[in-house]
Amino acid sequence: xxxxxxxxxxxxxxxxxxxxxxxxxxxxxxxxxxxxxxxxxxxxxxxxxxxxxxxxxxxxxxxxxxxxxxxxxxxxxxxxxxxxxxxxxxxxxxxxxxxxxxxxxxxxxxxxxxxxxxxxxxxxxxxxxxxxxxxxxxxxxxxxxxxxxxxxxxxxxxxxxxxxxxxxxxxxxxxxxxxxxxxxxxxxxxxxxxxxxxxxxxx
Numbered sequence: 761x762x763x764x765x766x767x768x769x770x771x772x773x774x775x776x777x778x779x780x781x782x783x784x785x786x787x788x789x790x791x792x793x794x795x796x797x798x799x800x801x802x803x804x805x806x807x808x809x810x811x812x813x814x815x816x817x818x819x820x821x822x823x824x825x826x827x828x829x830x831x832x833x834x835x836x837x838x839x840x841x842x843x844x845x846x847x848x849x850x851x852x853x854x855x856x857x858x859x860x861x862x863x864x865x866x867x868x869x870x871x872x873x874x875x876x877x878x879x880x881x882x883x884x885x886x887x888x889x890x891x892x893x894x895x896x897x898x899x900x901x902x903x904x905x906x907x908x909x910x911x912x913x914x915x916x917x918x919x920x921x922x923x924x925x926x927x928x929x930x931x932x933x934x935x936x937x938x939x940x941x942x943x944x945x946x947x948x949x950x951x952x953x954x955x956x957x958x959x960x961x962x963x
Contacts, residue, residue: 779856829888
């Protein structure tokens with residue numbers, strides 16, 4: 761999903777009302793009023809209700825994260841860490857809106873939407889970090905980071921430490937684990953390559 765500038769303005773006006781009114785038509789109408797726009801526009805912008813508003817919010821956050829992630833240095837894991845830290849910093853003021861969004865997405869009926877939103881964000885993180893993998897690791901990297909990102913996000917919602925220090929330490933521990941798995945997989949792949957018989961070799 762690509763969020764255009766006009767929809768982004770509505771989302772920015774909407775988010776401050778979410779802690780009080782939730783991801784509801786009431787919050788949307790308040791946002792339109794704040795922008796001086798007619799209430800009749802509500803159905804034209806988000807006719808899918810809460811789900812569409814939430815999906816657009818996270819898509820916009822993905823876009824802004826990618827735009828801001830420029831000139832990152834270090835290895836791939838360090839760049840991933842920097843992108844996630846950037847994402848948390850950019851949405852620091854939206855914690856209650858995100859908490860409400862995650863509560864709504866936790867409903868059994870919203871499992872497919874939750875999976876779609878998470879997959880899009882994780883893919884955006886890898887893209888912003890400069891990942892260029894195109895083989896099977898493309899899938900394994902995203903599956904691994906998906907679990908890490910969601911756990912980090914939930915930890916962050918309750919973190920009151922300066923500049924999210926505890927959350928970033930939590931993230932570092934998880935990323936260290938994924939780094940160990942990647943090294944083990946690489947070593948195993950090399951060993952299997954040595955063991956694999958050459959094409960055309962006698963049985």
